Amino acid sequence: MINTPQRLVHVPPGVQCFVGDEARSRRRIEETVVQAFEGWDYEEIIPPLYDLRPDFTSLLAKVAAGRLRDRPAPIRLYYSGEVLRYEPPKAGRQSELHQMGLEHLGGERSAADAEVLAIAAECLDRLGARSWVLAVGHVGVFSGLLAGSGLDGGALETLRERVEGKDAGGVCEVLERSHVGPEAARAVLRLTDLAGEAVVLEDAARAFAFSPAASAAVAELTRVVEALRAAGLGDRLAVDLGEVRGLDYYTGLVFRAYAPGLGFEVGGGGRYDTLLERFGRPMPAVGFMFGLDRLSLLLERQGVLPAPAPLAAERVQGPALGEALAQARARRSAGARVRFGDGGGR
Secondary structure (H helix, E strand, O other): OOOOOHHHHOOOOOOOOOOOHHHHHHHHHHHHHHHHHHHOOOEEOOOOOOOOOOOOHHHHHHHHHOOOOOOOOOEEEEEEEEEEOOOOHHHOOOOEEEEEEEEEEOOOHHHHHHHHHHHHHHHHHHHOOOOOEEEEEEHHHHHHHOOOOOOOHHHHHHHHHHHHOOOHHHHHHHHHOOOOOHHHHHHHHHOOOOEEOOHHHHHHHHHOOOOHHHHHHHHHHHHHHHHHHHOOOHHHEEEEOOOOOOOOOOOOEEEEEEOOOOOOOOEEEEEOOOOHHHHOOOOOEEEEEEEHHHHHHHHHHOOOOOOOOOOOOEEEOOOOHHHHHHHHHHHHHOOOOEEEOOOOOO
16 A cells, blocks of 8 residues: 655645536536626636736736737626635635636726626626625725825825724724814715615715715716616615725725625625726726635525536446447437446546
8 A cells, every 4th residue: 555645635725626516516607607798798818827817807907908909999808717826824715716707998987887787796696696785885985085185105094994994983093193174084984884775875975075086986986876776786786985995906986796695795896997007008997806716605605506416427338348439429429428338436
């Protein structure tokens, strides 16, 4: 008996291996999401695996500015594949993740925002997820209220964290140490509780009327929300103006997808109008991503995981190898699932 060192047969920390029903279920989820992307006329892109491919968005931006530089906007692209990130083992997080998402590059902002939200909604519906909701916000509200405030980067980031955490006391502490004017300070504090149904946007329009930039952001988000409500998605939307993540990346709409069964989002995205400019092709852009691992976990917990059992395999064997092989090929041509040979274990 060969004494194989355990370390040679263990899967490394941070990566995963799926076999049989697990793999089949994940493939069905992926196929369902991809069919929705295709149905909205998005084109698949398989970018190169380099720089460890920590995400797809930046790679697609490079491709749009390079190989697709002569293609007129808007450009609609989708992807499905693995990304690799270094995560210390003690963090308990995966280094290898499967992401499925799309990017809408160019085009009118509100129409593109509404489109990607509608596609995210269709994906969740097609998967059979229950009671899901898209929580939408706009980073332009927060940044508009603080324009010209003189807050340094550290204080701004701390304030952002407090607002996103709905920590009203923490927000007050940061503002008290700053030179933010009283009207703007009161408005920023309001962001911690301006969340809920679409009527929140009416409250925000009144509260932020003194700030042209914040008012413009509220108006833009209102147009998108009204379009989605007109399209029958009103009961699937929640407004959260305290959603202010990624201020150095996102420039407008931001959203996350939630559903009962998980204590975190299954996906999300937003508008990032400055990214492509870094690669020499200024163009507005919006997109989103679903994590396959999170979707799979959600559907399993909700009891709707798409895991149909495969057809039973027909055993095909015989004393004459060529004759048996010909029979197996004939059965395969007829669509049967076959087990060739002695029918032994897998």
